Amino acid sequence: MTETATTGIENQGLMESAFVVEMVRQMRAIDPYGQYDSMSNAEVLEPFILTKEKKREIPIIGDPDEIVIARVKVFYNAISALIESECGLMAVPLVNLTHEGFGRALITVGKLVVMDRTLRDVHRFGFPSLSKMKDEGDKVLSVALELIGNHPKVAGL
Amino acid sequence: MTETATTGIENQGLMESAFVVEMVRQMRAIDPYGQYDSMSNAEVLEPFILTKEKKREIPIIGDPDEIVIARVKVFYNAISALIESECGLMAVPLVNLTHEGFGRALITVGKLVVMDRTLRDVHRFGFPSLSKMKDEGDKVLSVALELIGNHPKVAGL
Numbered sequence: 119m120t121e122t123a124t125t126g127i128e129n130q131g132l133m134e135s136a137f138v139v140e141m142v143r144q145m146r147a148i149d150p151y152g153q154y155d156s157m158s159n160a161e162v163l164e165p166f167i168l169t170k171e172k173k174r175e176i177p178i179i180g181d182p183d184e185i186v187i188a189r190v191k192v193f194y195n196a197i198s199a200l201i202e203s204e205c206g207l208m209a210v211p212l213v214n215l216t217h218e219g220f221g222r223a224l225i226t227v228g229k230l231v232v233m234d235r236t237l238r239d240v241h242r243f244g245f246p247s248l249s250k251m252k253d254e255g256d257k258v259l260s261v262a263l264e265l266i267g268n269h270p271k272v273a274g275l
Numbered sequence: 276m277t278e279t280a281t282t283g284i285e286n287q288g289l290m291e292s293a294f295v296v297e298m299v300r301q302m303r304a305i306d307p308y309g310q311y312d313s314m315s316n317a318e319v320l321e322p323f324i325l326t327k328e329k330k331r332e333i334p335i336i337g338d339p340d341e342i343v344i345a346r347v348k349v350f351y352n353a354i355s356a357l358i359e360s361e362c363g364l365m366a367v368p369l370v371n372l373t374h375e376g377f378g379r380a381l382i383t384v385g386k387l388v389v390m391d392r393t394l395r396d397v398h399r400f401g402f403p404s405l406s407k408m409k410d411e412g413d414k415v416l417s418v419a420l421e422l423i424g425n426h427p428k429v430a431g432l
Contacts, residue, residue: 214369229391
């Protein structure tokens with residue numbers, strides 16, 4: 119919990135960035151029983167932060183549970199939502215995993231694949247810090263928007 | 276079994292078409308224990324044929340088992356293999372299903388989505404006849420090749 123407090127102070131500006139706001143929104147959207155209602159935004163995103171120490175505690179081989187898979191989907195849903203708000207075209211995320219946590223994540227806009235990633239070790243999904251997570255999201259977003267800009271016809275199909 | 280025999284006679288030409296040959300090849304590829312070794316090609320493809328009578332026997336609501344899902348993948352793998360042999364670019368199929376048998380099937384070539392389908396009632400996956408199956412495969416194939424022809428740059432990415 120002290121960790122959350124520090125994270126909160128460090129990342130005050132970060133918490134208001136479009137990507138992080140969208141991540142919080144997506145996390146709260148998959149919370150039908152209101153378990154996160156009493157949590158701050160930083161606390162809601164805490165499970166995404168996997169410091170080196172925390173990562174070391176998770177076995178290298180393991181099956182991802184439903185909660186981790188939901189988190190992976192939240193990450194790609196948030197990116198898709200931002201793509202959509204930036205370019206006005208529908209972005210559809212698709213996360214395809216085996217039960218062992220290997221698979222593929224795709225985002226399509228029209229007939230254009232704007233992101234295509236191989237996923238592995240999904241049971242250890244996480245980022246060293248909130249700002250690293252935002253960087254990662256923004257990187258995917260900018261590549262996607264560039265692709266859409268270069269091939270607007272295919273994206274509009 | 277009499278049905279298989281009739282199917283065999285009716286579809287002799289059909290059995291030698293590129294699509295059906297590829298389907299047989301894909302089915303035999305997922306048979307590590309050689310259970311199909313003693314079967315004819317027509318017999319290997321028999322599970323894909325779901326006449327109206329057979330379909331009626333399957334409950335409307337049901338979860339698809341591993342074998343049906345494997346068959347769905349064989350169908351889209353075969354189409355992908357043919358796309359690849361026609362245009363020389365790698366075609367990657369992706370079948371994403373919930374346990375209830377709903378989902379999405381995609382084929383991508385480079386950054387181009389050449390096929391994007393919604394799947395439903397996968398536990399009742401099948402075609403009225405072998406020739407209908409071939410027609411369906413050929414239809415997807417021709418749409419895909421047209422898309423690649425129109426957007427070769429995106430397909431080559």
